Amino acid sequence: MRVSLGTELIDYQEGWDLQRRIHAEVVDGAEDTLILLEHADVYTAGKRTASWDRPTDGTPVVDVDRGGRITWHGPGQLIAYPIVRLRAPIDVVAYVRVLEQAVIDLAAGYGVETVRVPGRSGVWVPADARGGERKLCAVGVRVARGVTMHGIAVNASCDLAAYDRIVPCGIADAGVTSLSAETGRTVSVMDIADATEQQLLRALAQVAPGPSTDRAAVPVTAAV
Numbered sequence: 001m002r003v004s005l006g007t008e009l010i011d012y013q014e015g016w017d018l019q020r021r022i023h024a025e026v027v028d029g030a031e032d033t034l035i036l037l038e039h040a041d042v043y044t045a046g047k048r049t050a051s052w053d054r055p056t057d058g059t060p061v062v063d064v065d066r067g068g069r070i071t072w073h074g075p076g077q078l079i080a081y082p083i084v085r086l087r088a089p090i091d092v093v094a095y096v097r098v099l100e101q102a103v104i105d106l107a108a109g110y111g112v113e114t115v116r117v118p119g120r121s122g123v124w125v126p127a128d129a130r131g132g133e134r135k136l137c138a139v140g141v142r143v144a145r146g147v148t149m150h151g152i153a154v155n156a157s158c159d160l161a162a163y164d165r166i167v168p169c170g171i172a173d174a175g176v177t178s179l180s181a182e183t184g185r186t187v188s189v190m191d192i193a194d195a196t197e198q199q200l201l202r203a204l205a206q207v208a209p210g211p212s213t214d215r216a217a218v219p220v221t222a223a224v
Contacts, residue, residue, distance in 0.1 A: 001212065003037040006190045009075060012042040012062055019149050022083045026147045032084040032211035034200060035151075038189050041074040043166060046140050055165040066150040068121065068140035070166050076158030076178070078189045080200055081151040084208035092143055095207050096121060099152050102203040103137040106154070106195055112136070112182045125177055134175035136182070148208075154196060156180065156189045 003010055003018065015037055022033050043061045045054065046068035053070045054061055061070065073079060086095060100116055103123040107114040114136055117124045123137040142149045155178035163176045179187040204211055 001033050001035050002193070003035060005036055005038060005193060009040040010037045012039050012044065012073065015039060015079070015081075016064065019081055019083065023144070023147055023149050026083050026085055027145045032082070032204075032208055034197065034204070034211040035079075035081040035083065036193060036197060037079050037081075038075065038077065039073040039079055041072075041162070043070060043072050045070040053166060057165060059165055064150070066140040066142045068138070071138045071140070071153065072162045072166065073153055074158060074162055076156055076180075076189060078154045078156055078192055078196055079151070080154070080196060082148055082200065082204055082208075082211055084204055084211050085147050086143065086207055087209070088146075090143060090146060091207075092141065095143070095148065096139055096141060098203040098206050099139055099141070099200070100137075102196070102199040103152060103154055105203075106192065106199045107136060107179065107182075109195055110179055110183055110187060112179060125182060131175060134177040136177055136179070154179075154192065156187050156192050 003015070019035065022035070026032060043055065043059060044064045045061050046064060046066045048067065049069040100123050104114050107123065112125065114123045115126050117133060121139045122135050125134045125136055127133050136155055138153045140150050155176065157180040158178055160176055160178060160181065179192065201211065
């Protein structure tokens with residue numbers, strides 16, 4: 001399900017309401033769904049966010065029920081929310097790993113080497129001559145009644161200065177990057193939408209029966 005992707009930035013609260021509605025439907029037996037969208041500018045804080053991770057200039061932060069700490073969402077970042085029923089026995093770590101692998105494979109298609117960093121969720125560009133480890137994709141999930149919520153945020157062409165107000169994901173000794181920054185050319189959200197969807201559907205097949213591949217653009221006003 002693509003929610004106004006390429007045409008409208010989705011307010012975080014509206015997207016969260018949509019997630020919760022679809023989550024309730026999947027819990028009740030509806031088909032799994034993969035949501036793709038692009039949020040309007042927002043900071044969100046997971047359950048493990050510390051006070052010193054937050055902005056000190058009064059910038060608003062939305063507290064959410066996912067794991068992880070604080071991060072930014074906004075233009076130039078592709079958001080993917082898999083709302084899927086995990087196979088039993090439920091293994092949340094395995095689920096996070098398949099999400100990470102999907103992005104690792106996506107980045108490889110653009111010639112960008114990425115890795116997992118022990119003790120840190122998400123997908124990272126390893127330290128090199130250009131700088132230290134830098135996060136390309138944040139991962140934050142919640143599993144309730146066997147069904148997932150939240151998901152991944154892939155930096156395509158976003159303004160990385162948005163991260164300057166916070167300690168991204170609570171990690172002060174590493175940076176943040178994007179596919180555009182790593183490739184030296186503009187890689188937009190729409191450029192990576194198809195490949196991200198394909199990689200996620202392939203990866204999710206390992207842990208869930210399979211989300212919907214309906215690619216219709218859904219206006220959020222009609223879906224919420």
